[in-house]
Amino acid sequence: MNWDDVVKVVLSMPPHRDLALLKSQLPSPRLSGFRRRWLSEPRGQRADWEKVMPDGRSVHVREYRDHYLVHWDIASPSRSALRHLVYDAPHWLIVAVAAAVTAISVLLGPGAKVGAAGGLMATGNMLLGYRRSLIAPAEPLRLQGQLEGVLTT
Numbered sequence: 001m002n003w004d005d006v007v008k009v010v011l012s013m014p015p016h017r018d019l020a021l022l023k024s025q026l027p028s029p030r031l032s033g034f035r036r037r038w039l040s041e042p043r044g045q046r047a048d049w050e051k052v053m054p055d056g057r058s059v060h061v062r063e064y065r066d067h068y069l070v071h072w073d074i075a076s077p078s079r080s081a082l083r084h085l086v087y088d089a090p091h092w093l094i095v096a097v098a099a100a101v102t103a104i105s106v107l108l109g110p111g112a113k114v115g116a117a118g119g120l121m122a123t124g125n126m127l128l129g130y131r132r133s134l135i136a137p138a139e140p141l142r143l144q145g146q147l148e149g150v151l152t153t
Helices: 003-011 081-087 090-108 112-134
Strands: 019-022 047-052 058-063 067-073
Touching: 003 019, 003 058, 003 067
Parallel strands: none
Antiparallel strands: 019 067, 047 058, 058 067
């Protein structure tokens, strides 16, 4: 098995859907043109790797002790952090807006404006919780028969 085959399979899947692969079946992502991704959401992984496609999509590899989780993002954070936030990590965009509203409310001081800011914060928290309930991470996909070394349950 090689990374080119993995990339083809992953790009045929919906965005953000993980494919689980045993590390023992693949060389290091670095040897296949992947680069370290230094800005990533911590989920217990040892490292993050990225390969940007010519159309701007990004194949993202999370490296764990004995396996990889691989998916593709609509936009690469190394090419466009804002597009990546909007399309691939909107939960962080909501957090950033909520933090900005909180900072503004602190600067404005007590009064009606603070109440309005508190309302915006509550709305942001509600939206964040709602979004998480809608797109809870799916179980990693384990394709049997298409690639050797794909984790099975």
